[in-house]
Amino acid sequence: xxxxxxxxxxxxxxxxxxxxxxxxxxxxxxxxxxxxxxxxxxxxxxxxxxxxxxxxxxxxxxxxxxxxxxxxxxxxxxxxxxxxxxxxxxxxxxxxxxxxxxxxxxxxxxxxxxxxxxxxxxxxxxxxxxxxxxxxxxxxxxxxxxxxxxxxxxxxxxxxxxxxxxxxxxxxxxxxxxxxxxxxxxxxxxxxxxxxxxxxxxxxxxxxxxxxxxxxxxxxxxxxxxxxxxxxxxxxxxxxxxxxxxxxxxxxxxxxxxxxxxxxxxxxxxxxxxxxxxxxxxxxxxxxxxxxxxxxxxxxxxxxxxxxxxxxxxxxxxxxxxxxxxxxxxxxxxxxxxxxxxxxxxxxxxxxxxxxxxxxxxxxxxxxxxxxxxxxxxxxxxxxxxxxxxxxxxxxxxxxxxxxxxxxxxxxxxxxxxxxxxxxxxxxxxxxxxxxxxxxxxxxxxxxxxxxxxxxxxxxxxxxxxxxxxxxxxxxxxxxxxxxxxxxxxxxxxxxxxxxxxxxxxxxxxxxxxxxxxxxxxxxxxxxxxxxxxxxxxxxxxxxxxxxxxxxxxxxxxxxxxxxxxxxxxxxxxxxxxxxxxxxxxxxxxxxxxxxxxxxxxxxxxxxxxxxxxxxxxxxxxxxxxxxxxxxxxxxxxxxxxxxxxxxxxxxxxxxxxxxxxxxxxxxxxxxxxxxxxxxxxxxxxxxxxxxxxxxxxxxxxxxxxxxxxxxxxxxxxxxxxxxxxxxxxxxxxxxxxxxxxxxxxxxxxxxxxxxxxxxxxxxxxxxxxxxxxxxxxxxxxxxxxxx
Ligand SMILES: Nc1ncnc2c1ncn2[C@@H]1O[C@H](COP(=O)(O)OP(=O)(O)OP(=O)(O)O)[C@@H](O)[C@H]1O
Numbered sequence: 001x002x003x004x005x006x007x008x009x010x011x012x013x014x015x016x017x018x019x020x021x022x023x024x025x026x027x028x029x030x031x032x033x034x035x036x037x038x039x040x041x042x043x044x045x046x047x048x049x050x051x052x053x054x055x056x057x058x059x060x061x062x063x064x065x066x067x068x069x070x071x072x073x074x075x076x077x078x079x080x081x082x083x084x085x086x087x088x089x090x091x092x093x094x095x096x097x098x099x100x101x102x103x104x105x106x107x108x109x110x111x112x113x114x115x116x117x118x119x120x121x122x123x124x125x126x127x128x129x130x131x132x133x134x135x136x137x138x139x140x141x142x143x144x145x146x147x148x149x150x151x152x153x154x155x156x157x158x159x160x161x162x163x164x165x166x167x168x169x170x171x172x173x174x175x176x177x178x179x180x181x182x183x184x185x186x187x188x189x190x191x192x193x194x195x196x197x198x199x200x201x202x203x204x205x206x207x208x209x210x211x212x213x214x215x216x217x218x219x220x221x222x223x224x225x226x227x228x229x230x231x232x233x234x235x236x237x238x239x240x241x242x243x244x245x246x247x248x249x250x251x252x253x254x255x256x257x258x259x260x261x262x263x264x265x266x267x268x269x270x271x272x273x274x275x276x277x278x279x280x281x282x283x284x285x286x287x288x289x290x291x292x293x294x295x296x297x298x299x300x301x302x303x304x305x306x307x308x309x310x311x312x313x314x315x316x317x318x319x320x321x322x323x324x325x326x327x328x329x330x331x332x333x334x335x336x337x338x339x340x341x342x343x344x345x346x347x348x349x350x351x352x353x354x355x356x357x358x359x360x361x362x363x364x365x366x367x368x369x370x371x372x373x374x375x376x377x378x379x380x381x382x383x384x385x386x387x388x389x390x391x392x393x394x395x396x397x398x399x400x401x402x403x404x405x406x407x408x409x410x411x412x413x414x415x416x417x418x419x420x421x422x423x424x425x426x427x428x429x430x431x432x433x434x435x436x437x438x439x440x441x442x443x444x445x446x447x448x449x450x451x452x453x454x455x456x457x458x459x460x461x462x463x464x465x466x467x468x469x470x471x472x473x474x475x476x477x478x479x480x481x482x483x484x485x486x487x488x489x490x491x492x493x494x495x496x497x498x499x500x501x502x503x504x505x506x507x508x509x510x511x512x513x514x515x516x517x518x519x520x521x522x523x524x525x526x527x528x529x530x531x532x533x534x535x536x537x538x539x540x541x542x543x544x545x546x547x548x549x550x551x552x553x554x555x556x557x558x559x560x561x562x563x564x565x566x567x568x569x570x571x572x573x574x575x576x577x578x579x580x581x582x583x584x585x586x587x588x589x590x591x592x593x594x595x596x597x598x599x600x601x602x603x604x605x606x607x608x609x610x611x612x613x614x615x616x617x618x619x620x621x622x623x624x625x626x627x628x629x630x631x632x633x634x635x636x637x638x639x640x641x642x643x644x645x646x647x648x649x650x651x652x653x654x655x656x657x658x659x660x661x662x663x664x665x666x667x668x669x670x671x672x673x674x675x676x677x678x679x680x681x682x683x684x685x686x687x688x689x690x691x692x693x694x695x696x697x698x699x700x701x702x703x704x705x706x707x708x709x710x711x712x713x714x715x716x717x718x719x720x721x722x723x724x725x726x727x728x729x730x731x732x733x734x735x736x737x738x739x740x741x742x743x744x745x746x747x748x749x750x751x752x753x754x755x756x757x758x759x760x761x762x763x764x765x766x767x768x769x770x771x772x773x774x775x776x777x778x779x780x781x782x783x784x785x786x787x788x
Contacts, residue, residue, distance in 0.1 A: 039248060060100060121517050128447050136450025141270055144228050149641060150611045153228075163214035164275050164294045168282040170207040175290065175420050177203055183475030185412035192733040218271055218581065226267040227639050233259050233456070242459040244549060249510065251455055257332035257635070267444045276435070276632065279426035287424040294410070295419045298400050302393075302422065306429030309389045313433045317440060323375040324444035330368035337364045379437055382513045386433055397422035457564075470551040471504065474558040475599075497560045498712050498740055499523040499546075506538065512552060514763050515541050518770040519555070521758065523742065527660045527752060528735075530777070531744045533760035537771075540604060542760070543714045546742075547601050560712050561598040561711050600710035602718040606697035608688035614663060616700055621708040622657045656706050666703040669733050671726065672696060694721040702730045706737055715743040724749050
């Protein structure tokens with residue numbers, strides 16, 4: 001069986017294969033051949049199975065990574081017969097070989113044009129099931145109410161409910177006051193009328209503060225809830241390099257919008273909806289009694305009317321959830337497009353790319369506009385119904401009760417009372433009809449946040465897309481030189497060793513193309529290494545693997561570094577901290593280790609944080625204490641969970657934060673002292689990536705490095721924007737600081753600062769030969785060469 005599909009399915013099939021790999025490696029082998037433009041999912045001819053066909057068809061149909069996982073779980077049921085029959089299907093890792101061997105592939109059809117690049121996904125999007133929505137709602141909403149802040153949260157919630165209860169009581173009181181007021185009016189009883197008027201005014205004065213306080217308490221609680229959720233989501237987003245995985249693998253759209261807008265509307269709406277429901281329940285009980293007491297058939301008519309109305313509005317508005325979901329996404333895409341223009345203002349201005357930008361932005365806006373038009377049409381159709389529903393019945397209670405008034409069975413005020421009670425109950429029964437648009441928008445928010453939550457969870461537990469075999473990254477914490485031992489064996493030469501790479505084969509995360517094959521290498525202290533090779537051969541990727549960002553492949557990378565925390569202790573132990581695919585907790589420690597364990601990384605593109613020059617310099621080794629933004633915030637008592645993050649982050653760093661003098665010296669060491677007079681102080685904030693030249697930004701990055709004083713640093717073309725004199729100066733500085741470095745670069749001038757060169761060539765995917773060569777750099781012959 002061969003199934004063809006578009007290129008974008010490659011990853012999906014691949015992830016499924018990884019999933020099978022993890023779960024059913026022993027029982028199941030599936031042949032997945034991935035061609036450059038198509039996917040072939042093969043079963044061996046002698047083991048045809050309808051279940052496998054179903055599975056294969058579903059793999060092809062899956063639209064998004066998150067849904068892919070969910071849907072695929074269901075397919076396990078379909079696949080069970082295959083496992084039971086012990087069908088053997090082969091996992092082919094190479095797509096080309098499978099596609100070529102079959103030689104029966106058909107060209108993939110041209111994809112339809114797509115406005116925002118996500119058309120397929122958008123078109124495939126279905127209205128979520130009600131139970132999925134409920135599950136997601138609970139998953140997103142529950143953690144706060146069981147968190148450290150739960151006592152305060154529950155107390156505030158109780159207060160809000162009590163105030164809501166009080167306001168319902170006040171409404172019932174107004175209903176009776178209204179009845180007596182109109183009775184006095186109809187009886188032309190002036191004295192009674194004046195008395196009722198006074199009661200009315202008194203009730204207003206006493207009752208209205210309850211309404212105001214209820215709203216204030218609700219909004220304060222919503223803000224507190226949102227603050228906690230924001231921190232909770234940001235922590236999970238930033239932990240374990242999840243932000244990097246989400247971005248580099250395009251797992252979900254606009255996580256930033258989900259953290260900012262969706263969380264805000266989720267907390268606000270969830271609270272107001274729960275109160276509305278509570279209010280409606282209390283209201284219903286109170287006013288049902290009144291209405292039922294006046295005329296029971298009126299109550300029954302109302303019940304039938306509202307149940308019918310709810311059913312029709314659900315039918316008419318069922319597409320609104322998806323449209324609202326897409327609207328949020330498209331608006332966020334458009335806003336992100338504008339942010340990119342702001343961030344890349346200079347490059348766009350140099351290119352004079354305004355017209356293209358305008359075109360791209362318009363395309364995004366048009367996509368949002370088209371969806372909004374569809375949303376408006378659906379809302380309009382629903383509105384026809386809800387308006388009719390709302391007004392059609394307005395005169396019913398008066399019309400039904402009037403004959404009783406004419407026959408003298410009830411007083412005039414009772415007509416007013418019945419209309420008021422009727423409207424209250426109608427409102428309570430018709431919550432879904434009246435609030436349908438808000439409910440559908442809220443459902444979209446739940447769906448987006450639930451999806452995000454699932455992704456964050458899968459990232460922090462076990463990433464299903466990660467294969468069983470992967471690179472093992474280890475930090476061996478050496479507490480004292482030179483008598484250290486590792487794994488029980490005394491090993492004097494290990495005292496010098498900083499990095500050991502054993503049989504490393506590195507692959508790209510998505511296409512799984514091999515970049516480096518069977519690399520073995522040891523770096524001792526001061527044995528600076530230069531990594532060279534053609535563009536795209538995998539030099540940066542090698543550093544990515546060392547930094548723990550990429551882990552596809554096999555082999556072992558071990559850092560032997562003095563733990564900063566224990567540098568002062570001078571014990572003679574070695575503590576090995578292994579991080580591998582089997583160890584979920586180890587996974588969590590991977591990025592923390594690198595930062596706190598004397599391994600530093602300077603990326604190819606200098607990164608300037610949003611903040612002052614001081615914050616630039618201490619990044620990422622230390623953080624500034626968070627101060628309340630204003631006195632008002634201080635006096636209002638800032639919620640505790642918004643200040644604790646910094647303290648946590650600084651745990652494990654014993655080296656004290658550099659003083660202002662240290663920072664100035666570091667700037668002077670990288671020849672950046674001249675920028676200080678331009679600024680008022682180290683605490684002035686600028687848009688640094690626009691204010692500093694690229695070379696200055698690179699020098700600033702070296703100042704960070706000198707302040708942090710790691711034992712080993714990975715430099716990815718970190719001096720590419722500098723002149724040779726500045727480059728030499730920076731290398732001298734880090735050499736003098738005792739930092740061992742591994743540099744990636746193309747320039748011949750870099751030979752002067754390194755002892756060895758690792759040459760990586762572009763890998764031949766069809767051969768099994770290693771693609772690297774390690775050479776010593778003969779400084780003397782280089783010197784002679786340069787003199788000639
Ligand atoms: N996220 C990714 N997913 C899949 N492939 C990637 C990803 N990022 C980079 N690649 C590919 O991996 C290969 C190696 O990239 P890498 O950045 O390591 O190259 P390099 O040798 O550092 O190149 P240069 O000298 O141009 O900086 C390239 O073919 C690149 O297209």
